Structure formats: C-alpha cells, structure tokens
Amino acid sequence: MKRFTLKPLAILIPLFGFSAYADDSNTLSNPAISLVLDGYYQTAERPLAEREEGLGLGHTELALSAVIDDNFYGKLTTVLEVHEGETELGLEEAFIQTLSMPAGFSVRAGRFLSDVGYLNNQHIHTDAFVERPAVYRAFLGSHYFDDGLRLNYVAPTDLYWTMGVEAFSGESLRAEDEHGEREYEEVGVYSLHTKFGGDIGTEASWQVGLAWLRNENGRLTAHEEEEGDDHDEHEEDAHEEHDHSHSAAYTGENTYIADFVYKWAPDGNYKYQHLTVSGEFFRVNDFMAHHEEEHHEEPGMEEDHDHEGHVNDYHQGWYVSSVYQFSPAWSAGVRYGQVDTLMAHEEHFDEQELKETEFTLAWHPSHFSSVRLQYVHQDGLNFDGIEDDNIVTLQYVTTLGAHGAHQF
Amino acid sequence: MVRINSKIMVSMMAFVALMQPTLVFAELNIFACEPEYAALAQELAPNANIYSATTAQQDPHMVQARPSLIAKMRRADLVVCAGAELEVGWLPMLQMKSANAKVRSTDKGLFYAADHIETLDKLENVDRSMGDVHAAGNPHIHFSPTKLLGVANALSEKLITVNPESAAAYRQAFANFEQRWLAAIPEWEALAxxxxxxxxxxxxxxxxxxxxxxxxxxxxxxxxxxxxxxxxxxxxxxxxxxxxxxxxxxxxxxxxxxxxxxxxxxxxxxxxxxxxxxxxxxxxxxxxxxxxxxxxxxxxxxx
Missing domain, CATH: 3.40.50.1980 (Nitrogenase molybdenum iron protein domain)
Known part of the structure; x- marks a missing residue:
C-alpha cells in the first residue's frame, strides 16, 4: 500500500475549488465530483475489519471523474481514513479506460478495483451492509484494488457475456515476508474472469461470474529450521499491519471465485420495491510454502493433527445476502457468511473459523443519504479480537455532488 | 524490472481470442431508453430491430444497469433516449460497460430527444434540497405533439447519418409519419x-x-x-x-x-x-x- 499521512483539510480545500462544476456534472460528459461521508458508532470490533469500537469515521471518499476525450475516460478516488488519531490518505482509484476500441474491447490502466467476484468492483458506499463479508476481508483485504492493467471484452451476444484478464502488482496480496528477504514477483497477480447475465421476463434479472486469481506471491514464506524466538514477534507485527491496510490476511497461489446475483422488482420498476439476492464462494488453494506442502501431504501425518480430524490444505469462505427495499425510503437485509482458514503457527497450521449472521435496516430518504442500523452475531474459532459475539452498528453514508451511476 | 509470467499471459490471451464469435449481419439495431422512443423509431425505421430498455410500468429515473441492457447496447447502432439527464443514473454505466464506441457520443450513434427541442422548466441553479430535479429542464417531453414532431424530424436525420444507404426509406417514413401526425393533432385538440x-x-x-x-x-x-x-x-x-x-x-x-x-x-x-x-x-x-x-x-x- 502506498499511503501517507496528511492533514485532511489541506487536501480537501484545493479540490473543492472544482465544486462549481458539480452542478453541471449530471450532463454525461462534464467532470463529476462526489464526496462520500461515512460515520458510525459500533459497540465492538470485528475480526479483519477496519472499523474500531465506539464513534468513528468510515470511508471518507472524494472522487473526480470525466470523459477525457473521445478515447479515454479517467477517474480518481481518494479515501481518507482515521486510525488511532492518524489520518491516512489512500488512493483507491486512479485509472484511465479506453472508450473507442473496436469489437467490444476495452483497456483499463492505472489503479482500479479488480473485476473478480460480484462485490469487489462495487464501491463500498453502495453496500447494503456496514462491512464487506468476512470472506472479502480475509482474502481480498475488504476490496482488492491495485496498480495494473485490464483487457476486457464484451461479446456481441443476446445473453450478456463478458471476459477479462488483469495483471496487477499484487503488493497487497503478498504473503507475509517473515524474514524480510523474500524476492517477490513485481507483477504478482493475474486474474481471468467471465460473467454472464440476462433477464427472466420483465421483472427479474440475473448475473453469474467465475474468476481465477493467480497470485505468484501468494504462498507463505518457507520456514527456516533455525528460526528462534523472535519469529512470533515478526508474525504479530505483520498481522497488526494487516488491520490497518487493505492487505489480505490470507493469501494463496490460486483463488477461485464463483458469484451470482438475482434482482427482482414488481413490473421491473425499481422505484418502490425491489429484492436483491447475491452470494459468492471463494476457495484459496496452494498457500503453503513448497516444502511445507510436501511435508503436509506425507501420508504419516503428525499425531496431534490426526486427533483434531482432517486438516484442509485450503482456505474457503462464502456468503449469501438478501436485501429487500420495501418502500422508496426503507430497506432491510439479512446476510450469512463464513470463512474457514488456516493460520500458520510454528510448524503446523491452526484451523480458524468465523461465522457471521447480520441483519440490517436502512432508511434512505433520498438517493444521497442513508442511515443504517445493523446487528451482527459473530461466532469465531481461533480468531483474535472477538470480545463480544453481538455487535450493533449505527452508520450514516451520504453522497454530496454528482449523481453517480450504479452497477448492477 | 517488471517480470511478467508470459505463459499465463499467453494462455489468457488465447482464451479471449477463442471466445470471439462470428459476427452476423443484421438490420440496424436501435436501443431506446424509453418505450415512446422505441415507438417513434418504429414509425421512422420500420425495418430496424428495436429494443426498449424500459416499459411504461417502469420509472425511467430508476433503472438498473443490468446485464441484458449491456448486451443490447453492445450490439446497438443507434441509442435513442430522452436526455436532459433523465437517464443519468444508469446510461453512463451502460455506455462504459458495453464498450460500444458507435453509441458513445451524440456526434455518432447517440441521440437525445431533449437536445432538439426547447424543454420546459429549465433551472438556473440546482441544489439537492430541491429534490431530484433536472437543470436541463423537464425530460418527459413526449406528450407535446409539436415538440415530438421536432424530435421525429431530428431522429430521421440521425438515422440517415447512421445508415445513409436507407436514406430514401427514412425520408419516406418521416413524411408519412408527419402527415398522419399533423392530421391527428387538430382532432385531439378538438376532442380535448x-x-x-x-x-x-x-x-x-x-x-x-x-x-x-x-x-x-x-x-x-x-x-x-x-x-x-x-x-x-x-x-x-x-x-x-x-x-x-x-x-x-x-x-x-x-x-x-x-x-x-x-x-x-x-x-x-x-x-x-x-x-x-x-x-x-x-x-x-x-x-x-x-x-x-x-x-x-x-x-x-x-x-
């Protein structure tokens, strides 16, 4: 993560000089400026999550986008986050995208959100729940954005069919370097993804996606036999860093993602009532250092593993979510998700599991503001940072400025 | 130095190349944002394949940029919408996702009805406390018979630009529509x-x-x-x-x-x-x- 600390006002003042444009931004080709304000009160912390206990600020986001010329579109999204009194400025998006390539091709370059999965390329402020599902927090650092290049293709078919390939630096998905001497691949992450979608009559629409994320730096660093006591300290340091950046806590060489979304509205009219059901499944394979994997796959496993039952050699997680807008100003949702992971500990792996059941109720009097009350019941096995199994969050999210178009 | 795993890159490229289907020649594909413009296109280009993104039961302010619409826009030769910011919540996303350069700008195959007539209720200043208003004026213009005829004229010209081979047919269809429309207006006015x-x-x-x-x-x-x-x-x-x-x-x-x-x-x-x-x-x-x-x-x- 490239990140530095700045007094937030110093950033905001010059950018607000543009705000005269904001009124005109709804025409399709002028610069659009939007500011997202997000604040909350939360009764306890959640594992792998960014929000702290008590009163706090979430993603304060300032975005500027425009069609640059006939050939390019550009967008910049900066995010201000506060952690323990420090204000951090993050650059979440800074990309250009081609507009004039033939035959359904387009290229995006710079820093942008990967197209893998359903939620990942959506902006956090459009989410129906306070945090991303545990599987996103564990494997993608809440949302995976990176410096890279994407080639996308939309087929000229009646059924929506798109395919994309991406290459990224992969820094935020690197496995921990416990000894500080690992040589990482500079282009570490590649993805291949495809999505299909269509309508069912006039009332319902669907989309399914499949993705493969190849992470050259995803395997754990090999242990050195003579490693002494300071090993544990290193691990803890690295882990603490995870909580404060968008790095993934669990990585592997190959991640497979399957996702679906189904939306329904009476007569297909989304103004008054509509339903969104979505779900995703993640499998993260090949995370052990090569010599450990061999060791792990030996038929005669260590005894203490046997009496704990079978130990997986992959991380896995999934969630299913359902949100119903029952009037223009109110919606309610429920989501269940879990992750099953393995945490390296000395010479073996400890099984971890986190299950989350979430209920949310949101009041959105206009397109630009929402207030959300959420209850989470969490059930964790071997996860640090669980002080209370029941968490209540009250959150507001507002958007000032441009009326951004939302993705399906 | 940046090192790229060439084997992975090549296999990904090959995958994409394989997926390129053969293109089939078809009539002009027209994507209409609202059914009134699908109907107008039907009058002016009776042989075209016309698709309406919304029905009369759907609020055109609140449309999902759903996969089927991306697929339809991907194949469109002409996109006909009300404009005046009515579709601002979804049309830009469809344009971005469908990667169809032909219908990106009004210089080419994009047509906004409101660009060709004077809208009512234009606003000098807009702020959010006023609700969901449009600075460019009221976009629901299709119930003004004279303005709609103006739009029809401009749309006919646009059809000729996009598909000059059928210019004569488009001119004839417009003349036919104009004649029937002009005859109907006084009848409606008398009735009302x-x-x-x-x-x-x-x-x-x-x-x-x-x-x-x-x-x-x-x-x-x-x-x-x-x-x-x-x-x-x-x-x-x-x-x-x-x-x-x-x-x-x-x-x-x-x-x-x-x-x-x-x-x-x-x-x-x-x-x-x-x-x-x-x-x-x-x-x-x-x-x-x-x-x-x-x-x-x-x-x-x-x-």
Whole structure:
C-alpha cells in the first residue's frame, strides 16, 4: 500500500475549488465530483475489519471523474481514513479506460478495483451492509484494488457475456515476508474472469461470474529450521499491519471465485420495491510454502493433527445476502457468511473459523443519504479480537455532488 | 524490472481470442431508453430491430444497469433516449460497460430527444434540497405533439447519418409519419377542448407537457419534492387544497405508486386517473397515436 499521512483539510480545500462544476456534472460528459461521508458508532470490533469500537469515521471518499476525450475516460478516488488519531490518505482509484476500441474491447490502466467476484468492483458506499463479508476481508483485504492493467471484452451476444484478464502488482496480496528477504514477483497477480447475465421476463434479472486469481506471491514464506524466538514477534507485527491496510490476511497461489446475483422488482420498476439476492464462494488453494506442502501431504501425518480430524490444505469462505427495499425510503437485509482458514503457527497450521449472521435496516430518504442500523452475531474459532459475539452498528453514508451511476 | 509470467499471459490471451464469435449481419439495431422512443423509431425505421430498455410500468429515473441492457447496447447502432439527464443514473454505466464506441457520443450513434427541442422548466441553479430535479429542464417531453414532431424530424436525420444507404426509406417514413401526425393533432385538440382550464393534482411533473398542450393546470404535486414519495403531512396539505373545490382529478402515471393518490381522492371525493406514461401503458396505447388518444379519452372520462 502506498499511503501517507496528511492533514485532511489541506487536501480537501484545493479540490473543492472544482465544486462549481458539480452542478453541471449530471450532463454525461462534464467532470463529476462526489464526496462520500461515512460515520458510525459500533459497540465492538470485528475480526479483519477496519472499523474500531465506539464513534468513528468510515470511508471518507472524494472522487473526480470525466470523459477525457473521445478515447479515454479517467477517474480518481481518494479515501481518507482515521486510525488511532492518524489520518491516512489512500488512493483507491486512479485509472484511465479506453472508450473507442473496436469489437467490444476495452483497456483499463492505472489503479482500479479488480473485476473478480460480484462485490469487489462495487464501491463500498453502495453496500447494503456496514462491512464487506468476512470472506472479502480475509482474502481480498475488504476490496482488492491495485496498480495494473485490464483487457476486457464484451461479446456481441443476446445473453450478456463478458471476459477479462488483469495483471496487477499484487503488493497487497503478498504473503507475509517473515524474514524480510523474500524476492517477490513485481507483477504478482493475474486474474481471468467471465460473467454472464440476462433477464427472466420483465421483472427479474440475473448475473453469474467465475474468476481465477493467480497470485505468484501468494504462498507463505518457507520456514527456516533455525528460526528462534523472535519469529512470533515478526508474525504479530505483520498481522497488526494487516488491520490497518487493505492487505489480505490470507493469501494463496490460486483463488477461485464463483458469484451470482438475482434482482427482482414488481413490473421491473425499481422505484418502490425491489429484492436483491447475491452470494459468492471463494476457495484459496496452494498457500503453503513448497516444502511445507510436501511435508503436509506425507501420508504419516503428525499425531496431534490426526486427533483434531482432517486438516484442509485450503482456505474457503462464502456468503449469501438478501436485501429487500420495501418502500422508496426503507430497506432491510439479512446476510450469512463464513470463512474457514488456516493460520500458520510454528510448524503446523491452526484451523480458524468465523461465522457471521447480520441483519440490517436502512432508511434512505433520498438517493444521497442513508442511515443504517445493523446487528451482527459473530461466532469465531481461533480468531483474535472477538470480545463480544453481538455487535450493533449505527452508520450514516451520504453522497454530496454528482449523481453517480450504479452497477448492477 | 517488471517480470511478467508470459505463459499465463499467453494462455489468457488465447482464451479471449477463442471466445470471439462470428459476427452476423443484421438490420440496424436501435436501443431506446424509453418505450415512446422505441415507438417513434418504429414509425421512422420500420425495418430496424428495436429494443426498449424500459416499459411504461417502469420509472425511467430508476433503472438498473443490468446485464441484458449491456448486451443490447453492445450490439446497438443507434441509442435513442430522452436526455436532459433523465437517464443519468444508469446510461453512463451502460455506455462504459458495453464498450460500444458507435453509441458513445451524440456526434455518432447517440441521440437525445431533449437536445432538439426547447424543454420546459429549465433551472438556473440546482441544489439537492430541491429534490431530484433536472437543470436541463423537464425530460418527459413526449406528450407535446409539436415538440415530438421536432424530435421525429431530428431522429430521421440521425438515422440517415447512421445508415445513409436507407436514406430514401427514412425520408419516406418521416413524411408519412408527419402527415398522419399533423392530421391527428387538430382532432385531439378538438376532442380535448373541454379539458382546457381544468385543474389537477398530479404525481411528479410527468405530464407537464401534456397539461401545457391541453391548457390544463397542475396546481399541486403528490410528491413533496421531485423524486420523494408522498408523505402524510404533504397529503394533508393537498387535502386542504382540494377542499377549495376546483380540482378536476388526481393524476398518476402508469409507473407511479397510486396509494397517495387513492388516499387523497377518497377523502376529497375526486377521481383518480392512472394515465399510461408511454406506449404499452395500457391496451389502447399500442403506438404513439393510441397513447395520445388513450390519455385524452381517460382525462375526458373522469367526470
């Protein structure tokens, strides 16, 4: 993560000089400026999550986008986050995208959100729940954005069919370097993804996606036999860093993602009532250092593993979510998700599991503001940072400025 | 130095190349944002493949940039929309996702009806406290017969630019439409003569152009502010307004919630009229002529 600390006002003042444009931004080709304000009160912390206990600020986001010329579109999204009194400025998006390539091709370059999965390329402020599902927090650092290049293709078919390939630096998905001497691949992450979608009559629409994320730096660093006591300290340091950046806590060489979304509205009219059901499944394979994997796959496993039952050699997680807008100003949702992971500990792996059941109720009097009350019941096995199994969050999210178009 | 794993890159490229299907020649594909423009395109380019992104039962402000629309826009030669920011919440996303350079700008295959006529209610200043308003004016222009004819003329020219081979056919189709349309306007006006001066309460400014044309007056809006649903406090105010006794009817469009209108109409003893917002909004509205006829018939039948 490239990140530095700045007094937030110093950033905001010059950018607000543009705000005269904001009124005109709804025409399709002028610069659009939007500011997202997000604040909350939360009764306890959640594992792998960014929000702290008590009163706090979430993603304060300032975005500027425009069609640059006939050939390019550009967008910049900066995010201000506060952690323990420090204000951090993050650059979440800074990309250009081609507009004039033939035959359904387009290229995006710079820093942008990967197209893998359903939620990942959506902006956090459009989410129906306070945090991303545990599987996103564990494997993608809440949302995976990176410096890279994407080639996308939309087929000229009646059924929506798109395919994309991406290459990224992969820094935020690197496995921990416990000894500080690992040589990482500079282009570490590649993805291949495809999505299909269509309508069912006039009332319902669907989309399914499949993705493969190849992470050259995803395997754990090999242990050195003579490693002494300071090993544990290193691990803890690295882990603490995870909580404060968008790095993934669990990585592997190959991640497979399957996702679906189904939306329904009476007569297909989304103004008054509509339903969104979505779900995703993640499998993260090949995370052990090569010599450990061999060791792990030996038929005669260590005894203490046997009496704990079978130990997986992959991380896995999934969630299913359902949100119903029952009037223009109110919606309610429920989501269940879990992750099953393995945490390296000395010479073996400890099984971890986190299950989350979430209920949310949101009041959105206009397109630009929402207030959300959420209850989470969490059930964790071997996860640090669980002080209370029941968490209540009250959150507001507002958007000032441009009326951004939302993705399906 | 940047090192790229070439084996992975090559296999990914090969995958994409394999997926390129063979292109099939087809008639002009027209993507209409709303059914009124699909119907207009049908009049002006009868042989085209025309697809409407929305129906008369769907609020065109609130449309999902759904996969089927991306697929349709991917293959479109011409996109016809109301403009004036009506589709600002979804059209830019469709343009971005469909990667179809042909329909990206109004210089090419994109057509905004509102660009070719004078809209009503343009605003100098807009801020969010005013609700969901459009600085470029009211975009629901299709109930003004003269403005719609102006749009038809411009759309015909656009068709000729996009597909010059069929220029003669497009000119003929426009002439035919213009003749029938100009003949129908005085008939509708005669039919609607006794609606002149009638006062209504309506939902949103959906029928702004219709009331303007027929000399009717919308004295109040069921929405407290554009885009916001009727609140009980606001409805109470409308009820006391209705008690002045000069209201002819409560009018809602086919995609709008009738509950607020029903509540008000019951207490104020007024008829509720659900008017088709567009072609397909009721049985009679099978084309633009039927739509106009149906709206006037329904208005006249209120009392």
């Amino acid at each position: 003569a006794d609606l002149k001066g009638k006062r209504v309460i309506a939902y949103h400014s959906s029928f702004r152009y219709l009331f303007d044309w027929l000399g009717m007056e919308q004295v109040a809006d069921l929405e407290p502010k554009p885009g916001l649903p009727p609140s009980s406090g606001h409805l109470a105010k409308l009820l006391s307004r209705s008690n002045q006794g000069d209201i002819y009817a409560v009018v809602v469009a086919s995609y709008q919630d009738e509950r607020g209108a029903r509540w008000l109409a019951e207490r104020a003893d007024l008829p509720v009229l659900v008017l088709p917002m567009s072609v397909g909004g009721n049985e009679q509205s099978s084309d633009l002529f039927g739509l106009y006829q149906s709206v006037i018939d329904l208005l006249k039948a209120a009392r």
